[in-house]
Amino acid sequence: MLHTEPSAMRSMPTGRRDFLIGLRSRLRAGGTRTMIVGEAGIGKSSVLDVLVTENAGDRVVLRTQPRQANPEPFAGVRELLASAQWTGARGTGSEACSSASATRSELPAALRTALCRFSATGSLIVVDGWQWLDPESHAVLGQALQDRAFRDSVSLLATRRLDGSADDLTVHPLFAPEDVFALGPLPLQTVIEIIRDCAGGRVADHEARAIAEQSQGNPLLALELVAGADADDPRRTTPTSFSAAIRDRVRGLDPEVHLLLATLAVMGRVRSADVGILCERAQKAIPRGLELNVIRQVEDELVVADPLMASIAVTMFSTDEKRRMHAVLAEAALPERDRAEHRDEATAPGVDEHLASLLERQAERARTAGHPEASLRLMQRSLKRTATSGDRYWARVIDAAEDAYTQANSPLVLDLLRKVDLDRLSLGLLDRAVPLLALALKRQGGDTAVRQRMSVLEARMMDPKAKAIVELQLRSTHQHPRASDWKTEVEQAAGLLTACETPQSWRYAQQLLMRQQLDQGRGLDETRLTLLSAPVSGVVLLRDSADTWVALEAPQPDELSRSRGALLGLLRSARAEGEPFLTVQALSRLFIVDHLAGQTQRAEPHLHEAEAHARRLIDVPASLLEARGLAAMRRGDRDLVRAVADDACAPNFPRGDVLGHGLLGLDAAASGEWDRAHDHLTQARRSADQRGVVDPGRRLWIDVALARAFLHQGDLDSAAHIAAHLEHIAAIGNRRHALGQARRVRVLILAAQHHDDEAVTLLHQAVHDLDRGGFRPELAGARIDFAEVLRRAGREPEADQQLRLVRHEAEGVQDPRLNARLDDAAQTSRPTRRIMTLTPSEERVARGAASGQSNRQIASDLFLSVRTVETHLASAYRKLGLRSRTQLALELLEVPGADDSTMLSSHEAR
Numbered sequence: 001m002l003h004t005e006p007s008a009m010r011s012m013p014t015g016r017r018d019f020l021i022g023l024r025s026r027l028r029a030g031g032t033r034t035m036i037v038g039e040a041g042i043g044k045s046s047v048l049d050v051l052v053t054e055n056a057g058d059r060v061v062l063r064t065q066p067r068q069a070n071p072e073p074f075a076g077v078r079e080l081l082a083s084a085q086w087t088g089a090r091g092t093g094s095e096a097c098s099s100a101s102a103t104r105s106e107l108p109a110a111l112r113t114a115l116c117r118f119s120a121t122g123s124l125i126v127v128d129g130w131q132w133l134d135p136e137s138h139a140v141l142g143q144a145l146q147d148r149a150f151r152d153s154v155s156l157l158a159t160r161r162l163d164g165s166a167d168d169l170t171v172h173p174l175f176a177p178e179d180v181f182a183l184g185p186l187p188l189q190t191v192i193e194i195i196r197d198c199a200g201g202r203v204a205d206h207e208a209r210a211i212a213e214q215s216q217g218n219p220l221l222a223l224e225l226v227a228g229a230d231a232d233d234p235r236r237t238t239p240t241s242f243s244a245a246i247r248d249r250v251r252g253l254d255p256e257v258h259l260l261l262a263t264l265a266v267m268g269r270v271r272s273a274d275v276g277i278l279c280e281r282a283q284k285a286i287p288r289g290l291e292l293n294v295i296r297q298v299e300d301e302l303v304v305a306d307p308l309m310a311s312i313a314v315t316m317f318s319t320d321e322k323r324r325m326h327a328v329l330a331e332a333a334l335p336e337r338d339r340a341e342h343r344d345e346a347t348a349p350g351v352d353e354h355l356a357s358l359l360e361r362q363a364e365r366a367r368t369a370g371h372p373e374a375s376l377r378l379m380q381r382s383l384k385r386t387a388t389s390g391d392r393y394w395a396r397v398i399d400a401a402e403d404a405y406t407q408a409n410s411p412l413v414l415d416l417l418r419k420v421d422l423d424r425l426s427l428g429l430l431d432r433a434v435p436l437l438a439l440a441l442k443r444q445g446g447d448t449a450v451r452q453r454m455s456v457l458e459a460r461m462m463d464p465k466a467k468a469i470v471e472l473q474l475r476s477t478h479q480h481p482r483a484s485d486w487k488t489e490v491e492q493a494a495g496l497l498t499a500c501e502t503p504q505s506w507r508y509a510q511q512l513l514m515r516q517q518l519d520q521g522r523g524l525d526e527t528r529l530t531l532l533s534a535p536v537s538g539v540v541l542l543r544d545s546a547d548t549w550v551a552l553e554a555p556q557p558d559e560l561s562r563s564r565g566a567l568l569g570l571l572r573s574a575r576a577e578g579e580p581f582l583t584v585q586a587l588s589r590l591f592i593v594d595h596l597a598g599q600t601q602r603a604e605p606h607l608h609e610a611e612a613h614a615r616r617l618i619d620v621p622a623s624l625l626e627a628r629g630l631a632a633m634r635r636g637d638r639d640l641v642r643a644v645a646d647d648a649c650a651p652n653f654p655r656g657d658v659l660g661h662g663l664l665g666l667d668a669a670a671s672g673e674w675d676r677a678h679d680h681l682t683q684a685r686r687s688a689d690q691r692g693v694v695d696p697g698r699r700l701w702i703d704v705a706l707a708r709a710f711l712h713q714g715d716l717d718s719a720a721h722i723a724a725h726l727e728h729i730a731a732i733g734n735r736r737h738a739l740g741q742a743r744r745v746r747v748l749i750l751a752a753q754h755h756d757d758e759a760v761t762l763l764h765q766a767v768h769d770l771d772r773g774g775f776r777p778e779l780a781g782a783r784i785d786f787a788e789v790l791r792r793a794g795r796e797p798e799a800d801q802q803l804r805l806v807r808h809e810a811e812g813v814q815d816p817r818l819n820a821r822l823d824d825a826a827q828t829s830r831p832t833r834r835i836m837t838l839t840p841s842e843e844r845v846a847r848g849a850a851s852g853q854s855n856r857q858i859a860s861d862l863f864l865s866v867r868t869v870e871t872h873l874a875s876a877y878r879k880l881g882l883r884s885r886t887q888l889a890l891e892l893l894e895v896p897g898a899d900d901s902t903m904l905s906s907h908e909a910r
Contacts, residue, residue, distance in 0.1 A: 185217020
């Protein structure tokens with residue numbers, strides 16, 4: 001923030017400077033809400049420009065300046081996102097620009113994503129003309145800025161024009177009374193100087209003083225009065241405000257011109273040829289309206305020249321006149337949706353079932369056409385026309401709530417569902433309402449809010465089926481259910497529900513039961529999945545769709561390619577629908593999949609984005625903790641691993657103790673602390689067994705590490721039990737990776753018994769299975785085991801070959817502890833084996849130097865820069881303990897380059 005007074009502020013009158021100084025100190029704090037109100041022309045935009053200039057250096061400024069009534073939906077949000085290109089966005093302009101091109105359904109999520117990206121430096125949203133912001137952008141901003149994740153990092157600065165309407169005194173939900181600041185008039189002498197500067201010698205001093213007094217300190221009004229030189233011009237009157245001057249000007253227009261203004265104000269913009277269809281009297285006024293400059297022609301469309309004039313033209317009509325105008329428009333050649341809304345405006349307030357049904361049908365069509373914002377608007381109109389009792393009203397409330405949920409407006413969902421008496425709903429309506437209520441509560445207050453509300457609701461439900469619907473939502477939030485109890489409760493609830501009568505809850509019950517089958521290692525129930533994939537009538541929430549379930553649950557963790565494709569599809573849908581929890585889940589699981597595949601560089605951005613979205617959540621998914629833990633383990637950050645494990649063991653995470661102890665145990669095993677690894681991994685396995693989670697992939701793949709811990713304690717029987725369990729899982733689910741792990745454990749047992757020849761034979765099969773599974777860190781560890789067994793069997797060349805292949809695996813994994821184990825395995829009594837410590841890039845450069853090539857020749861052959869060649873060569877000298885190219889050539893003589901190149905090429909081709 002600038003603390004020196006800018007030139008723009010120094011040039012302002014004293015009153016304005018004091019006003020700016022007060023707001024400047026206020027805006028230094030993040031998360032403030034500030035509304036500047038005043039008459040048109042009083043100087044709000046000038047004040048705002050100074051404040052924006054001061055803040056642009058310290059935070060990202062997103063600005064919109066709506067200028068026309070009835071703009072395109074989401075025009076304000078698009079302009080906000082695009083504006084980050086020219087403010088202090090610090091390199092984020094391209095991302096904001098891509099968000100600005102998002103589809104309508106993606107815009108709410110795009111704005112939230114942008115605000116998350118800017119959270120480190122903070123952001124300032126500026127709306128110059130709050131009253132003209134389109135309703136859709138108004139709703140999106142309201143939802144985003146009421147999110148607790150942005151309360152401290154995002155400030156809002158807006159201006160509002162006083163126009164004499166009821167909104168002048170309204171404090172919007174985003175602004176408290178203490179957030180609103182009125183901008184007063186300029187001093188008399190200042191206005192006189194403005195008149196002299198703009199009018200030159202055309203206005204005498206006494207006239208300038210009289211006009212300044214008439215303007216009451218409003219410089220724009222003063223210039224309007226100066227411009228009204230003709231005696232008949234309404235601007236020659238002495239209005240009390242600028243809005244009054246515009247009102248007098250509209251009042252002086254011909255009735256036909258006034259009607260034309262009102263028609264354009266209601267419609268926004270109309271083709272010239274269509275004005276007569278809407279209103280024959282208005283068409284005759286087009287030439288006069290253009291002559292008076294109260295309307296403008298943009299290509300073949302007519303618009304009002306001034307938005308304030310449009311607003312005043314409508315407000316000056318009586319209620320009956322407005323209804324008659326809307327009645328005419330309701331019969332005009334307009335889209336059916338527009339005609340329905342005009343018919344609603346033309347009808348006196350009150351219950352009207354025929355009109356409510358018409359609006360409901362149009363809402364359904366808008367929903368089908370992919371316009372949820374229009375559907376919600378129409379449903380809210382329909383509700384006002386519906387008698388507030390009975391299933392018909394409640395069904396329409398739930399329709400509106402579903403529309404609100406698809407726009408990520410959880411507060412509105414909760415407000416709407418408060419109108420519903422859940423105890424008296426039919427099963428079909430209760431089946432739609434309860435999942436919506438649970439999801440909205442989760443967004444607003446986390447699992448705790450869901451448990452509290454569902455517990456109260458469950459106690460009130462008398463019908464067993466209704467109780468089952470509520471119980472399913474309640475069961476899904478339990479932190480540490482015992483496997484037998486949980487299964488019994490879900491099976492009992494599922495047995496009471498049918499796909500026809502209660503499709504939402506029935507689908508959810510089937511998903512919970514399939515999840516349990518996966519926990520038990522029995523694989524995917526294709527019959528149930530086929531049923532879930534069948535099309536159903538009504539709205540299917542993204543959480544309950546078969547595609548979502550397949551992405552998050554159905555693919556086993558070792559089917560990496562299938563998992564990744566499904567997760568990318570879910571991520572696109574979650575972003576488009578503004579689903580932060582599902583977005584974080586998808587990103588976290590994408591990180592895990594890419595981490596297991598050894599694609600560290602591809603994985604890291606997923607975790608960074610997941611963390612940004614997670615700031616908006618009350619409760620984060622367990623998958624994000626798993627991703628954090630795996631990332632910390634890969635970096636060797638043991639303090640962070642412990643912190644993540646502590647978070648996982650908190651009461652609000654299902655199976656959190658399995659995750660927490662599993663992370664600590666794997667971390668200890670990676671550091672060779674086998675007693676500690678044994679304690680944590682044994683506790684993780686015990687907790688998983690209690691909850692019926694026996695699938696190795698769904699309990700963090702702890703089995704091999706635990707078997708190694710048993711072997712270090714001499715407990716071969718327990719290690720053999722683990723191998724048998726993995727073999728069983730592999731057999732019932734055709735799990736290639738589980739089979740590879742089982743064989744790896746068997747090899748470790750054979751090696752402990754000094755059966756090296758048998759171990760070598762089995763290791764060939766284990767490595768083959770693990771290679772097909774695609775887990776690069778696991779495969780690298782198995783190859784190091786293989787090399788150690790081969791070396792003990794006296795098969796040194798084969799051991800060298802395995803270590804060379806490990807280096808390719810390790811290069812993508814980027815795990816310092818894996819690299820350390822590889823270095824230990826490569827350091828043997830034979831000096832030439834020190835070459836194993838080099839990375840593939842370093843070895844290629846070293847071989848080039850040993851063959852007599854210059855650094856420039858090596859760079860040309862390997863498509864590297866000379867500086868990179870020098871860096872690799874220096875690293876190779878350091879690792880090998882050498883000082884010259886001669887020593888390097890002698891060192892490499894014992895490791896034939898041709899054989900290695902052939903071997904590496906074969907591996908890379910595979």
